[in-house]
Amino acid sequence: MLEIDKIDVYHGGDIQALWQISLKVEDKEIVALIGSNGAGKSTVLKSISGLLKPRKGTISYGGIRLDKIPPQKIVEIGICMVPEGRRLFPDMSVLENLELGAYLGHSRQAKDETISWVYEIFPVLKERARQAARTLSGGEQQMLAIGRALMSQPKLLLLDEISLGLSPLLVETIYDVIKRISESRRITILAVEQNVNMILELANRAYIIENGHIVGQGDANALLESGAVKDAYLGITPAQGEVQ
């Protein structure tokens, strides 16, 4: 179980991005984190994966304090992030990108097996194996980014805006795949999305984040109906006093 307890996170030393954020993700759950642009969604994921360290509060996964260890150890524990904007290694081949996903210990040993599994999920990556990642289309690049993350054999997958810049049809295809792998491989998923309808249909639960504060949470279906989501989605902020 992932447990974030009242973290304060700063950007570049003195710009506060998150205030007292707390959230929980149970094993094998799909949890969505929604909110408008700049609300702090990505910052939460970056804090979990160790790229940013909270100044206050704790992040733990299965009893291990993630805020105390470097990013590579967090990958080793089984947490992998698909970063916003895909962040592929553009001048390396598709195959090399996948290989680098399995950089650490046990996942490197199982590399060949995992690659054939990823090729099964995204057959187009097999066709493009020798091509440089930058020559892929947007959708293919997103598939590669997900495939690369799967190569580390994660128990918890963090997805940052994977629908960004993709056609609705592609988004649906990719989220179908996400749903399938979360069921078949029992991978826990924490997804940040602006495509609220799409993610709430998939997720079990969701948190709404606004201006660095959690302003709502609940069952995904219930939120889909409620006005709270509409507010967050449209970026309508509650007055300062009402926050928390």
Added chain:
Amino acid sequence: MDVAQFIIYGLINGSLYGLVALGLALAFGIMGYLNIAHGDLIMLAAYGSFWLFKIWHVDPFISIPLMMVVMFAAGAVLYVAVFSHLSKFPILDRLKNSILVSFGLMMVFTNMATVLWTADERCTTPFYSGMVIDIAGIRLPYIGLATIALAIIITLALHVFLTKTYFGKAIRATAQDWEAAELMGIDVARTYLFSFAFAVATAGIAGSVISTNVVSPSIGLDWTNYGLILVILAGVGNINAILPAGLLLGVVEAISVYLAGVPYTGVAGLVMFVLVLMLRPQGLFKGRAAL
């Protein structure tokens, strides 16, 4: 003298330029550090090779692996003490600060060498220095042939390391997007440490070869200049193109000497440098970077 002879000398010089520029290009391409002191590290390695020859009669080509180990260690110390502090900066700030810091190091190294070993010019003189193979009137110096072979071997070995090994791939990944590399579980700090130390280790190769020519405390900046010209000619980050760029520069220089005389040796290279910067700033060589 025959123009073919000039071209041979051009190829030999060009191979040496390639060896000189390799470390500069690695540190620049992988980490965004422009190490102005690279030429002075070569100078220090050349002194190391000189003293090994002078005191223990170690052949300068035998001292290459020794100097590589010594320079690797020196590079690791330099990185930890100085350059690692720049690694958290955005790439442009790294570049600017590394120029400042390494400029300071350059002054320290040049003056240190002058104090320790005086400004006298020295060189190693193994028994085969000055010996040549004569083919149809064209003279092929032993040391020159060894330099060409060495440059080719080192370039190929580096290419294989960067494209075939897991650690080499991790280095390229770090060069392309260090944050994404961190997300893959790559230890970026360790990768930088190794890459910088290795870049300095290549100064051990160039230094040992240069010790057969001329060593003095002031040679560092000249070699840094050659290194910078090659990095621009090859295109930043394009490690594979460093040796071809070196050979090209060497041959262009040789032909300009043939046509215009020795005083114009340096001019050809600088003219080429300026033209490339004006007309083709991405570098002469087509294709994407090896890193």
